[in-house]
Amino acid sequence: MLRHHNEYITATLQRPGARPFTSGDEAVDKTAFAPGAVATIGTPDDLVERIKSVLDISGGFGTVVGFVHDWANPENTMRSWDMVARYVIPEINGYVRKLRESQKFLIDNRAVFDRAGQAIMAKIMENKDAAEALKVTDSPRFAAASASVPTLGKGKQAAE
Numbered sequence: 001m002l003r004h005h006n007e008y009i010t011a012t013l014q015r016p017g018a019r020p021f022t023s024g025d026e027a028v029d030k031t032a033f034a035p036g037a038v039a040t041i042g043t044p045d046d047l048v049e050r051i052k053s054v055l056d057i058s059g060g061f062g063t064v065v066g067f068v069h070d071w072a073n074p075e076n077t078m079r080s081w082d083m084v085a086r087y088v089i090p091e092i093n094g095y096v097r098k099l100r101e102s103q104k105f106l107i108d109n110r111a112v113f114d115r116a117g118q119a120i121m122a123k124i125m126e127n128k129d130a131a132e133a134l135k136v137t138d139s140p141r142f143a144a145a146s147a148s149v150p151t152l153g154k155g156k157q158a159a160e
Contacts, residue, residue, distance in 0.1 A: 044087035051092055064092075 032041040040050045051064060066084065068077060090096050106113065124130045 044083045044091075047084065047088050048091045051088070 028041065031037060032039040037050075040047045055061070066081075068081075072080065124134060
């Protein structure tokens with residue numbers, strides 16, 4: 001069935017009137033890597049790029065259909081679909097747009113946040129008790145956030 005698909009169906013769709021593919025490698029190359037390819041083989045970013053390209057060309061569509069073949073073992077197949085669910089669908093549906101905007105804002109305004117951190121540390125250092133407390137804090141930079149987090153992995157001494 002797969003040979004028929006690769007050698008005749010895909011060959012005809014890709015190259016009307018052309019000869020059938022002569023090898024599996026040629027079929028994969030023409031199916032997934034040629035202009036106007038009907039499949040995507042690669043990373044989640046490759047699939048996102050392909051779907052966005054089809055959206056641009058078509059002006060929009062309702063559904064993307066994914067096929068599962070026995071080209072990979074079950075574990076790798078599940079990992080592949082897991083990556084589609086984790087990375088591709090959120091990107092295509094715009095679920096991460098606000099996160100990306102926030103990340104860009106933080107990067108673009110890094111100096112402001114650094115100055116704010118320096119101002120906070122300066123204020124802490126002005127207070128003798130706060131400065132002393134800071135000396136015994138495992139992570140001074142995250143002192144407020146980690147105040148209620150137990151110290152793990154330091155054996156019995158940490159609990160005493």
